[in-house]
Amino acid sequence: MKFGGTSVASPESRIASALRVVSAKEQGFRPVVVVSAIGRKGAPYATDTLINMLREIDPDVEPDARELDLLLACGEILSAVIFAHTLKTLGHPAQAFRGGQAGIRTDGVYGNARIVGINPVSLFRSVEQGNIPVVCGFQGVYVAGDGAPGGELTTLGRGGSDTTGAAIGAAMKAEAVEIFTDVDGIKTADPDAVKSAPTLRKVTYDEVAEIAHLGAKVVHPRAAEVAMHYDIPLWVKNTFSDDEGTEIVKREHFPGRRVTGVTHTGKLVYLQFDLSGANDEDRVTLESRIYETMARYGVNLFMLDMSPSSTGFAVPRSQYAVVEDVLDGLVIPMVCEDRRVYLFQIGQQPSREVETQAALLEALGDVRRISAQLTEGCTMVSLVGHEYMQQPGLFLNVLSTLYENQIAVLQTSDSDFSLSVLVPESDTLRAVRLLHERFSLAEVR
């Protein structure tokens, strides 16, 4: 039973969560609990609050990843100890475990570690002694090859606590893994966009992974993948309601053609590079340099687009500053007789840096501008489905629905499980609502 931040945020919510654990025990199960840090953004022990404690010392000095992991892990440790004590006050012996104490070993990447193995011996022992183990989510230890004692504490990155829950469930061969949150389960759309969005009763691991990949804050794909691999039934339930929740199952357990839901991402910036001015023999080098640079700086790309005369992609707004910094004014010289040089410019108007570079390069010979059209303030709205995306007429359906309602579509993208459109940010919620209605998702159960 994994409890998210809002389920352990206050004494009242912890009691509600603890009573769910007690209820499971009274039904004859032997529950093992995984908890997230206490509270969401702004709460005294929430992850962002802990990070800010370091940033406040000097915002210009980046905390070391190793130390940051030690600090971040405190949120879950605190949460686990308090939750275990809450269970004790309800008359049920409980023991708190750090990730390492629970036997979770990772690959040693600070801030984004992956679980490489779990030996849950201490959890079995605790259960055998009549306790309810309460494990810190989001963390594990890396044991170095030289067998250094103790190991290095590492955090698991995005979706870490969900992944801990699924992995502990798999390691202990649990009957089911239940992820408790503050919504009734996985919805057909963000309730902020569609208030009446129903809760899905059943989805496949693939669908839920795609929904999460495309922006919805549901079970993380890592957790779904672990549960799928070990065939552990995974549930998403509401701590604060008696709704039955959403069951996540294997593809073969829920066949059929259907539209699952509509998701949307956060804010994106779309860049389209005009390569029509480049010599044919230079295009591969230019494209290669663009993507090499994005890879080097860890930029996350959405909606990739390649055509004979252009290439483009969207990036999260939070990463746009990095993109602008490394691409605007970038100079790529070609090894050729006429010493062609390409100069990158982002946006219609050249920045001071581009102008300066152009002036300096003028003496070298043939300087060609590669300009990128910049569209700020976009989001990606996606239709997710199962065995549905190859339906003839689906693109027509989606694009005509949006066009008839004066929503501009800047680009599209699709895969086996989804069809996405890039739309102006101001139209996001309306686009979600329109597609939700168009595909009759209010009637989905």
Next chain:
Amino acid sequence: MRRSNYMTEPLSCDGVETRSAPVKPQTETEFEKKRGISAVEVRRGFAQVHVSQLQGNLMEERLRVLRAVADVDASIDFLKLTPSGLSFLVPGDRGDIVGQALAGVGVNFSVRKNRSIVLVHAVNIRDEEGLIAGIVQTAIASGATIDHIGDMHDRMLMVVSDDDAERVRTRLSEAA
């Protein structure tokens, strides 16, 4: 399966009766897949349709094209909007029918047959910052002409000519 040198044998849970008694694991289990590319595969048998130089209201013209394709019951993949039209992939055996439908609409188009989709499997691809860009860069550096790119939670999909498909697969497999 890997056995850790640091493992202790798990305790027995015999004698404890519950509805879901934990089972003693025999070995430590590998949980999450490794980062980066785990496999590269090629799906063959597609045709690439490019429609360009559409006149008048661009979006209405694009919708007219899509309606003509839907009317011949052809499914499409990898739709991309281009400055003067659109392009998409259809099953190879539908290329001629789609071509006939587009000729009936009276738009400028081309159908390129012998297209393949290269699937690059990499679990939780978006969580590994820069991985998508790195895969694209590697594919471009192979010298292949990439017609289209898409992504899912656990893979990237690239449309290339049949001739280029093996080259891209080899290069990406080497990079894995």
